[in-house]
Amino acid sequence: xxxxxxxxxxxxxxxxxxxxxxxxxxxxxxxxxxxxxxxxxxxxxxxxxxxxxxxxxxxxxxxxxxxxxxxxxxxxxxxxxxxxxxxxxxxxxxxxxxxxxxxxxxxxxxxxxxxxxxxxxxxxxxxxxxxxxxxxxxxxxxxxxxxxxxxxxxxxxxxxxxxxxxxxxxxxxxxxxxxxxxxxxxxxxxxxxxxxxxxxxx
Numbered sequence: 323x324x325x326x327x328x329x330x331x332x333x334x335x336x337x338x339x340x341x342x343x344x345x346x347x348x349x350x351x352x353x354x355x356x357x358x359x360x361x362x363x364x365x366x367x368x369x370x371x372x373x374x375x376x377x378x379x380x381x382x383x384x385x386x387x388x389x390x391x392x393x394x395x396x397x398x399x400x401x402x403x404x405x406x407x408x409x410x411x412x413x414x415x416x417x418x419x420x421x422x423x424x425x426x427x428x429x430x431x432x433x434x435x436x437x438x439x440x441x442x443x444x445x446x447x448x449x450x451x452x453x454x455x456x457x458x459x460x461x462x463x464x465x466x467x468x469x470x471x472x473x474x475x476x477x478x479x480x481x482x483x484x485x486x487x488x489x490x491x492x493x494x495x496x497x498x499x500x501x502x503x504x505x506x507x508x509x510x511x512x513x514x515x516x517x518x519x520x521x522x523x524x
Contacts, residue, residue, distance in 0.1 A: 323515050327355055327399035329365040329445070332415035334405065336369045343489035344403040347445040350499060351401055351477055354507035360514075363397060366390060368414050377423040387421050398514045399441045400469065402460055406448025406480065411456040419463040426467065432524025435468030439521035441514040442469035443506050446478035447489045453478040470517065472509040477502045 329348045345365065352362040371390060374381040380388045394400060404415035425435040442464045446456050457476040465471055479489045479499055 323359070323518065325358075325360045325398040325511060325514050325518065326396075327352075327360050327362045327401055328394055328397040329362060329401035329403055330394070330415075330418060331365050331367045332402070332404035332412055332418060333367065333369060334407070334412055334414060337367045341490050342367075343447040343491075344405055344445065346490040347447050347477060347479065347499075348401055348403045350495065350503045351443070351445055351507060354500075354503040355399070355511065357504075358507055358511035360399060360507065360511050362401070364393070365403075366393065368418060373414075373417055373421065375417065375420070377420055379421070379424040379428065391421070395436050395440070397440070398518055399443070399510055400464075401443055401445055402464065403445035403447075404456065404460070406446060406450075406452035406456050409450070409452040409455060411446070411452075411459050415460070419460070419467070422463070422467040430524070434522060434524040437468035438524070439517040440469060441472060441510050441517065442475070443472065443510050444476040444478070446476060447480075449481040449485055449488070450483045451480060453480050470513060472506075472513045474502065474505045474509055477506045 331344045333342045333344045371386040373387045374385040404411050444460050446453050461471050
């Protein structure tokens with residue numbers, strides 16, 4: 323069963339400038355997912371869009387979230403990528419999670435949110451600490467808004483405390499990152515196939 327995934331890059335930087343370590347980690351997962359017949363359809367760099375603050379699916383004039391929401395929900399797996407800032411997931415990632423809060427009031431006749439039977443995993447990068455806290459923030463919020471979290475759902479890398487080396491600049495990918503990405507992809511693809519064939523009843 324072929325599956326499709328979409329990735330969100332919640333870097334604070336827009337496209338076209340400095341390379342993104344979040345993109346690099348998403349690339350690691352894309353490579354691992356391909357071995358399980360999961361195609362990464364596209365990566366959305368959220369900073370490139372005007373995502374207005376709020377907790378509804380459409381915050382009015384100029385809001386580009388409705389189009390992004392439609393793209394996200396068209397796929398089986400969500401790769402939620404984000405950098406660590408000040409020991410926690412960055413502000414753009416939090417903006418996305420706040421907009422997904424609208425799913426709670428957008429249920430079908432069986433009480434299912436639009437994200438039901440879809441799987442979410444995390445791609446996290448940063449220096450010093452915060453990977454566990456960032457994944458805790460992400461997974462609680464994603465689960466609250468209807469996404470299913472598989473076992474071993476976060477692939478992350480954190481650099482040396484007070485260091486200046488980013489994931490994208492490493493000469494060699496750490497073996498543990500590759501191993502973890504393989505497990506994330508295998509578990510997420512397996513779960514997504516099960517849910518696509520037999521969705522939650524509500």
